[in-house]
Amino acid sequence: MEEIKKVLAGITSASQEIKERALKKMDGLLKPIGSLGELENIAVRICGMTGKLENTITKKCIIIMAADNGVCEEGVSACPQEITQIQTINFTRGITGVNVLSRHAGSDIRIVDVGVNGTIEDDRILSRKVALGTQNMAVGPAMTEEQMYKAIRAGMEVVEGLVMKGYDLLGTGEMGIGNTTSSSAVLMGLTGISSELAVGRGAGLSDEAFLHKKQVIERALDVNRVNPEDPFDVLRKVGGFDIAGLVGCFLAAAYHKTPVVIDGFISSAAALVAYRINPLVKDYMIASHISAEPGFTVMMKEIGLRPFLDLGMRLGEGTGCALAFSVVEASLKILNEMGSFQKEKLDDGFLVDIRS
Amino acid sequence: MEEIKKVLAGITSASQEIKERALKKMDGLLKPIGSLGELENIAVRICGMTGKLENTITKKCIIIMAADNGVCEEGVSACPQEITQIQTINFTRGITGVNVLSRHAGSDIRIVDVGVNGTIEDDRILSRKVALGTQNMAVGPAMTEEQMYKAIRAGMEVVEGLVMKGYDLLGTGEMGIGNTTSSSAVLMGLTGISSELAVGRGAGLSDEAFLHKKQVIERALDVNRVNPEDPFDVLRKVGGFDIAGLVGCFLAAAYHKTPVVIDGFISSAAALVAYRINPLVKDYMIASHISAEPGFTVMMKEIGLRPFLDLGMRLGEGTGCALAFSVVEASLKILNEMGSFQKEKLDDGFLVDIRS
Numbered sequence: 252m253e254e255i256k257k258v259l260a261g262i263t264s265a266s267q268e269i270k271e272r273a274l275k276k277m278d279g280l281l282k283p284i285g286s287l288g289e290l291e292n293i294a295v296r297i298c299g300m301t302g303k304l305e306n307t308i309t310k311k312c313i314i315i316m317a318a319d320n321g322v323c324e325e326g327v328s329a330c331p332q333e334i335t336q337i338q339t340i341n342f343t344r345g346i347t348g349v350n351v352l353s354r355h356a357g358s359d360i361r362i363v364d365v366g367v368n369g370t371i372e373d374d375r376i377l378s379r380k381v382a383l384g385t386q387n388m389a390v391g392p393a394m395t396e397e398q399m400y401k402a403i404r405a406g407m408e409v410v411e412g413l414v415m416k417g418y419d420l421l422g423t424g425e426m427g428i429g430n431t432t433s434s435s436a437v438l439m440g441l442t443g444i445s446s447e448l449a450v451g452r453g454a455g456l457s458d459e460a461f462l463h464k465k466q467v468i469e470r471a472l473d474v475n476r477v478n479p480e481d482p483f484d485v486l487r488k489v490g491g492f493d494i495a496g497l498v499g500c501f502l503a504a505a506y507h508k509t510p511v512v513i514d515g516f517i518s519s520a521a522a523l524v525a526y527r528i529n530p531l532v533k534d535y536m537i538a539s540h541i542s543a544e545p546g547f548t549v550m551m552k553e554i555g556l557r558p559f560l561d562l563g564m565r566l567g568e569g570t571g572c573a574l575a576f577s578v579v580e581a582s583l584k585i586l587n588e589m590g591s592f593q594k595e596k597l598d599d600g601f602l603v604d605i606r607s
Numbered sequence: 608m609e610e611i612k613k614v615l616a617g618i619t620s621a622s623q624e625i626k627e628r629a630l631k632k633m634d635g636l637l638k639p640i641g642s643l644g645e646l647e648n649i650a651v652r653i654c655g656m657t658g659k660l661e662n663t664i665t666k667k668c669i670i671i672m673a674a675d676n677g678v679c680e681e682g683v684s685a686c687p688q689e690i691t692q693i694q695t696i697n698f699t700r701g702i703t704g705v706n707v708l709s710r711h712a713g714s715d716i717r718i719v720d721v722g723v724n725g726t727i728e729d730d731r732i733l734s735r736k737v738a739l740g741t742q743n744m745a746v747g748p749a750m751t752e753e754q755m756y757k758a759i760r761a762g763m764e765v766v767e768g769l770v771m772k773g774y775d776l777l778g779t780g781e782m783g784i785g786n787t788t789s790s791s792a793v794l795m796g797l798t799g800i801s802s803e804l805a806v807g808r809g810a811g812l813s814d815e816a817f818l819h820k821k822q823v824i825e826r827a828l829d830v831n832r833v834n835p836e837d838p839f840d841v842l843r844k845v846g847g848f849d850i851a852g853l854v855g856c857f858l859a860a861a862y863h864k865t866p867v868v869i870d871g872f873i874s875s876a877a878a879l880v881a882y883r884i885n886p887l888v889k890d891y892m893i894a895s896h897i898s899a900e901p902g903f904t905v906m907m908k909e910i911g912l913r914p915f916l917d918l919g920m921r922l923g924e925g926t927g928c929a930l931a932f933s934v935v936e937a938s939l940k941i942l943n944e945m946g947s948f949q950k951e952k953l954d955d956g957f958l959v960d961i962r963s
Contacts, residue, residue, distance in 0.1 A: 281697060282704050283686070283810035287926070288899060288919030329639070341637060346946025348638050354944075355937045454639035541917075543644060559918050561897075562934075563644030570643070577933040578918075581711045588710075590702025 252400055255502070258407060262505045265299030265534035273298035273586065280589040287585060289559050293537060294582035297510050300535050301419075305587055308580050311358035312413050313349060313422035313569035314500055315342060316406065317376075318366030318492035319384030320429035321393065322471065327432045327464045329454045332384075335428045336369040338568075342426070343375040348566050349424055352573035358422065360569070361413065365405050366492030379405035381492050388436065388471040392488045394495070399483065402492045406499025407506075414507040420576060421511040422539075423500055423518040424569020425493040431544060434520035436468045436489035438546045440477040441527060442553060451516075451544040454565070482527035490524070497521030498528070505532040512572040512579065513558075515542035515565065519550040526554045539575030540564055608756055611858070614763060618861045621655030621890035629654035629942065636945040643941060645915050649893060650938035653866050656891050657775075661943055664936050667714035668769050669705060669778035669925035670856055671698060672762065673732075674722030674848035675740030676785035677749065678827065683788045683820045685810045688740075691784045692725040694924075698782070699731040704922050705780055708929035714778065716925070717769065721761050722848030735761035737848050744792065744827040748844045750851070755839065758848045762855025763862075770863040776932060777867040778895075779856055779874040780925020781849040787900060790876035792824045792845035794902045796833040797883060798909060807872075807900040810921070838883035846880070853877030854884070861888040868928040868935065869914075871898035871921065875906040882910045895931030896920055 273295040278284050285291065297306050317339040323332045341347050342362045345354075353360050362376045368384040381401045385393035394402075413421065427433075431453040438449045446465040456464060468489075475488035486495055498521045504511035505525075513522045513536055525532045533554055540560035541547065551558060560574055629651045634640050641647065653662050673695040679688045697703050698718045701710075709716050718732045724740040737757045741749035750758075769777065783789075787809040794805045802821040812820060824845075831844035842851055854877045860867035861881075869878045869892055881888045889910055896916035897903065907914060916930055 280704075281694070281702060282922050286810065286920065286922040287704060288921065290918050290920060290930075338637070341946065344946070346637060346944075348636075348643060348941065348945060351940050351944045352937055355933075355940050454642065559916060560934075561917050562646050562915050564642065564646060565644065566638050566642040574646075574934055574937060577711075578916075578930055581708055581930060584707050584711050585704065588702075588707045589704060590697065590700070 254404055255400060258502050258506045259529055262529055262531045264531055265296065266302045269302050269304060270295050270299035273304055276304065277586060279591040281591065289557060290582045290585060293579055294586040297583060300508050300510050302508065306583050308420045308583065310418040311356065311420045311576055312418045313353055313358055313360045313424050313572050314409055315349065315360055315362045315424040315426060315569055316365050316493040316496035317363065317426040319368035320427055320433055320491050321385045321387035322389055322432050322467065323429040324387050325389050325467045327467050328429045329456050330428050332368060332428045335426055336367050336371065338426050339364060339367055339371060339376065343373055347568060348570045349568035349573060352570050356573045356576040358573055358576055361409055363405060363409055363496060365402050365496040385491055388475065388489045389467050390474060392475055393490060394487055396487060399487045399495050402495035403499035406496040407503040410500050410503035410507065414509055419509060420579060421504055421509060422514065422569050422572025422576065423497050423511060424514050424572060425497060425517045425567055427491055427493040430491050430493055430517045432464060432468060433489060433491040433494060434517045435546055436471050437485055437494060437520045437524060438550060439468065440472055440485035440489050441479055441482065441523060442549065443479055444549060448549060449546040451546065482524045486524050493517065494521045498525045501525035501532050501536065505535040509535065510537055511535055512537045512539050512575050514539060514569050514571045515567055516544035516547050517567055519547055523550050523553055537579060540571035611756060611759055614858050614862045615885055618885055618887050620887055621652065622658045625658050625660060626651050626655035629660055632660065633942060635947040637947065645913060646938045646941060649935055650942040653939060656864050656866050658864065662939050664776045664939065666774040667712065667776040667932055668774045669709055669714055669716045669780050669928050670765055671705065671716055671718045671780040671782060671925055672721050672849040672852035673719065673782040675724035676783055676789055676847050677741045677743035678745055678788050678823065679785040680743050681745050681823045683823050684785045685812050686784050688724060688784045691782055692723050692727065694782050695720060695723055695727060695732065699729055703924060704926045705924035705929060708926050712929045712932040714929055714932055717765060719761060719765055719852060721758050721852040733765065741847055744831065744845045745823050746830060748831055749846055750843055752843060755843045755851050758851035759855035762852040763859040766856050766859035766863065770865055775865060776935060777860055777865060778870065778925050778928025778932065779853050779867060780870050780928060781853065781873045781923055783847055783849045786847050786849055786873045788820060788824060789845060789847040789850060790873045791902055792827050793841055793850060793876045793880060794906060795824065796828055796841035796845050797835055797838065797879060798905065799835055800905060804905060805902040807902065838880045842880050849873065850877045854881045857881035857888050857892065861891040865891065866893055867891055868893045868895050868931050870895060870925050870927045871923055872900035872903050873923055875903055879906050879909055893935060896927035
């Protein structure tokens, strides 16, 4: 906990001054003011994060936290639990969705076993296994305090390592059968909204299984008596190791003033926990796509972020981050490369101000 | 008109058979069925367009139709008309929004002067000038039949040239002060919806100027008595040369079975005209971003397309296409590069079916 406290104390806001200077520069470019909408906002926000007016993305990485969830024994998922281990190994083989999309985006991936139920020995997968999956939250807390802190620290460690290696844009992904269940539980635990609003069909449940999933989550919240005012309490009792690991990623990204992209429903659950722990982390978060899970929109509203890709995706793994990276990089190029009224006038006197 | 008739007669649907085969392949990949949402749909649709199961984008181009609008003399725009010419020349200098974003996307641009009010002599700008801007539609038809066909043919010619050179993904952009006015008029002329729903503030009008813009458009529709059943009649009387040029692009792209991305409000007006001329062209269109102009959503609903980028952009130029290109390419890579259950099982017998 000491290490986590140190990081929490070291998180400061993005620079308002640099954001204002970036916005002034943006408003001087050859376009009607504000006409590139959110693209302008992303660029200005990143300037505020890094404290620099000119930013170039040189190295990108999507962190994939893989872990199993004890609640699977309640039959909340359409997929067998073994898929977590199988797909975690598949990430090393270049054949998964996030592999294809991160290659397309020119991004690396970092796979972290933070609690997969099975033995994984592979140099390409960082082993930070807290346990062979969480306990079943429908009968008691998903994890102990010590386990939770260990998972959070794993995320912090990974981000620190990447930042030290010069990565300047991060993404958050996950793999864990049953983790839409834990994410919905975290959302309900933190906000008190109903299962009708917070729970979706995950990878594809039948009507009956969907109803059962909602009942299991309600039972978990009831059994565990979570304290909505304490994000650590909610995370520990009804979260997952993957979510906890990603919480560590968001906290450390803010600490290191490095932009971090949120993927879908599970990443957003972690982002919401991190935001509740320290609202300043929001300054370093960039939303990507609108997940098909119904609770996702509530999470974005709670944090106050605006996703910009609407593809009805619900695969997870960090796939939305990979698609968003290209837009994030484009936003910075707008600020760096577009002509401005003043600059061009000095060149040849030909241009007039096209701003409205 | 003969040339246009020939193209219209030569347009056929995308291949339903190839789409079905592509969907079957997509459903066999290592992911829950449908979990990549619209990304899957785009890939499947492109297979149907080209008639091939494996598609790789090798050359991309955004076509920018530049033209002036006579209706500007009514004071409908926040920008002076000269900006059309200035910005058209700026496209050759690499400093505009679409320059930056197309470089980022690895796309070329093709600038076409289809009716700019001024002399432009530059090898890098294709001269297909129909006139020095349209006539003022608030007092009579914007153009003659001959002028309209000339502009449409210009678009068709450009697409044909690009297809012959091996371009396999096209985008549609434009530059023309006053063209949100003509686009709103086209939308109202074709659908009969009110100016409240169809007209926006363009590059940034005051309340008073916004009211005036709506009145001017209503007058134009009144004076010209457009026939909503005849898209050519609507285009000729209240459209613009840029819109007509883009209509030609959409028709020719469908004829050549080449995917063409729609940008924002003006491109969508052209797409709607083309769709009304021949509904089959829809098969070859891909929507990109949700324009900030209010009438945009109506256009998408009329055609039946689903944009996937929501950035509140309203710059035009083809900027939304440039951002969308990366997603379109990503969709094809998913189909080409992701592992499938069957294939991987044959390799090492390790993988199980992770599909729900």
